[in-house]
Amino acid sequence: MKPALAGVLGVFSLALIIELAVQAGWVSSLVVARPSALPAAFMRLWSEGFVAGPVGITLAQAFAATGAAAALGIPWGYWLWRKPVLGEAYTPWIGAAFAAPTVLLFPLFLVLFGRGYATTVFVGFIAAVIPIVLKTREAFLGVPKVLLDVGRSFKLSGAALLRRVAFPAAVPGIFTGLRLGLIYALVNIIGMEFLIDFGGLGRIVSEMYFRFEIPGMYVAILLIVLVSWTFLAALSRLETWLRPR
Amino acid sequence: MAAAQIRIATLVVILAAWELVARSGLLYQDVVPSLFEIGTAFFQMFFDKETYWHFGVTAWEVGAGLAIGYVLGVAFGFVAGTRRFFGATVAPYVDGIATAPKIVFLPIVMLLVGTGIASKLALGALSAFFPVAINTAAGVRQVNPVLVRVGRSLRLSRWQMATRIYLPALRPSLVTSLRLGFGLAVVGVLLAEIKLSSAGLGFLANEHYSHYRVADLYAVLLLIFIIAVGLNGLMGRFAERR
Numbered sequence: 037m038k039p040a041l042a043g044v045l046g047v048f049s050l051a052l053i054i055e056l057a058v059q060a061g062w063v064s065s066l067v068v069a070r071p072s073a074l075p076a077a078f079m080r081l082w083s084e085g086f087v088a089g090p091v092g093i094t095l096a097q098a099f100a101a102t103g104a105a106a107a108l109g110i111p112w113g114y115w116l117w118r119k120p121v122l123g124e125a126y127t128p129w130i131g132a133a134f135a136a137p138t139v140l141l142f143p144l145f146l147v148l149f150g151r152g153y154a155t156t157v158f159v160g161f162i163a164a165v166i167p168i169v170l171k172t173r174e175a176f177l178g179v180p181k182v183l184l185d186v187g188r189s190f191k192l193s194g195a196a197l198l199r200r201v202a203f204p205a206a207v208p209g210i211f212t213g214l215r216l217g218l219i220y221a222l223v224n225i226i227g228m229e230f231l232i233d234f235g236g237l238g239r240i241v242s243e244m245y246f247r248f249e250i251p252g253m254y255v256a257i258l259l260i261v262l263v264s265w266t267f268l269a270a271l272s273r274l275e276t277w278l279r280p281r
Numbered sequence: 282m283a284a285a286q287i288r289i290a291t292l293v294v295i296l297a298a299w300e301l302v303a304r305s306g307l308l309y310q311d312v313v314p315s316l317f318e319i320g321t322a323f324f325q326m327f328f329d330k331e332t333y334w335h336f337g338v339t340a341w342e343v344g345a346g347l348a349i350g351y352v353l354g355v356a357f358g359f360v361a362g363t364r365r366f367f368g369a370t371v372a373p374y375v376d377g378i379a380t381a382p383k384i385v386f387l388p389i390v391m392l393l394v395g396t397g398i399a400s401k402l403a404l405g406a407l408s409a410f411f412p413v414a415i416n417t418a419a420g421v422r423q424v425n426p427v428l429v430r431v432g433r434s435l436r437l438s439r440w441q442m443a444t445r446i447y448l449p450a451l452r453p454s455l456v457t458s459l460r461l462g463f464g465l466a467v468v469g470v471l472l473a474e475i476k477l478s479s480a481g482l483g484f485l486a487n488e489h490y491s492h493y494r495v496a497d498l499y500a501v502l503l504l505i506f507i508i509a510v511g512l513n514g515l516m517g518r519f520a521e522r523r
Contacts, residue, residue, distance in 0.1 A: 039366060039369035039370040039372075040370075040373075042366070042370040043370045043371070043373060043374060046370065046371075047374070066392070067392045067393055068392075121283070121284055121287065122287065124284040125284035125285075125287035125288050125291070126287075126288075126291075129288070132510055132514075135464060135510070135513050136506060136509060136510050136513075137464065137467055137468045137471070137505070137506070137509050139468060139472070140468065140471050140472070140475075140483075140486075140502065140505060140506075141502060142475075143475065143486055143487070143489075143490040143498055143502070144498065144499070144502065146490065147312055147490065147493075147495055147498070148308075148312055148313075219380065223380065223381065223382045224382070226381075226382045226385065227382035227384045227385065227472065230382070230384055230385050230387075230476075231384065231472060231475065231476055238382070238385060241385045241388060242388075244388075245388035245391075250392070253388055253389075254389070256385075257385055257386065257388075257389065260381050260382070260385050261377050261378055261380075261381040262377070264377065264380040264381040264382075265373070265376065265377030265380055265381070267380075268376065268377075268380045
């Protein structure tokens with residue numbers, strides 16, 4: 037048997053056990069939704085506009101946050117490579133910020149920007165910009181010296197050396213940063229939407245909980261897991277495809 | 282200029298700019314409090330008994346949540362790493378849930394165990410579990426196969442294999458797991474506290490936020506950051522010493 041098949045069978049058996057446990061009354065259906073109630077709940081969410089729209093809103097915010105983070109983070113990472121003393125000075129700070137729970141600053145962003153897209157996108161931006169800066173610097177540091185020397189021997193100007201040699205060689209590493217940034221932005225934005233009851237996918241979970249629509253809440257959470265996982269898998273595929281072999 | 286001087290200069294510039302913005306009146310009143318107000322609020326916190334109570338609650342939630350998530354994560358990761366078929370079967374599901382933000386599971390957790398301390402503890406455990414499980418499984422797969430074969434040729438029992446072969450070989454990865462798990466448990470617990478709670482540092486931050494005591498809010502967040510970054514740094518140093 038293949039692992040993928042075993043996985044599907046495992047999920048089905050688990051769903052069956054939960055179904056039986058809820059129907060037998062061992063677990064309250066107010067706590068755990070019956071798996072068989074989920075398709076109907078999904079259709080209801082869909083018809084009420086709680087699926088496609090919110091997914092779009094959340095993804096749009098994640099791309100906007102990552103786009104802004106790339107526009108700032110890639111030049112910043114390049115600069116930290118170009119001026120090694122700046123890299124040496126700031127990289128430990130940025131590394132510490134990477135490990136720090138920056139998302140916990142969101143009450144401050146609420147004070148500064150109010151309860152709206154500015155806050156959710158900004159939280160995504162902060163989450164995305166840090167790995168983008170770090171990976172961009174790493175990517176440039178990883179460019180083989182030989183390539184740069186060849187470029188210099190052709191008397192390329194600084195700008196041409198960057199455009200023709202350093203940047204193309206750094207692209208795979210920079211893409212790793214973008215991939216991480218996009219995933220962190222997405223995850224943090226969804227979490228933020230849930231916390232402040234605003235925006236796309238995360239808000240739906242909160243709304244279903246407060247409406248006490250238990251199957252709807254489970255569907256919304258499953259949808260978030262599915263979207264996050266699809267995103268992760270698609271970006272990993274894209275990265276392997278982009279990497280020079 | 283050396284790196285250290287650049288850092289000091291940057292810090293001075295940031296703090297001066299902050300103070301300038303705070304006093305300029307450009308932003309709404311109190312949105313950016315002066316450094317003096319934040320400093321005062323920070324030190325006043327230490328004279329307030331309630332701070333220690335809230336800190337204690339959060340520390341318990343993070344500590345116990347991390348302990349549960351860590352033990353379960355190591356056990357699960359160990360099995361997923363040693364049993365190839367099981368590992369390959371669960372990997373896509375574990376990766377999928379690991380990627381999703383754990384805070385959205387809070388409603389399920391609250392339905393299961395109520396809205397009290399147990400729900401924060403459970404969310405801390407859930408947040409810590411996934412990185413620990415994935416990192417442990419990866420660590421197990423990287424254990425030198427020669428060591429495993431030596432163990433087998435000595436006919437070690439499963440328990441002896443785990444404690445005599447895998448555990449010593451896994452030590453660095455177990456320390457890394459603890460660090461990852463800690464970072465995510467802190468985030469999980471505090472976000473859950475901010476969302477809905479009646480005690481803990483996250484609750485305190487939310488109270489200050491909803492009463493618009495901005496300087497106090499900065500002070501609490503500063504405290505949380507100092508503790509989280511400090512402990513993370515300590516664990517990092519411990520990991521490097523290995």
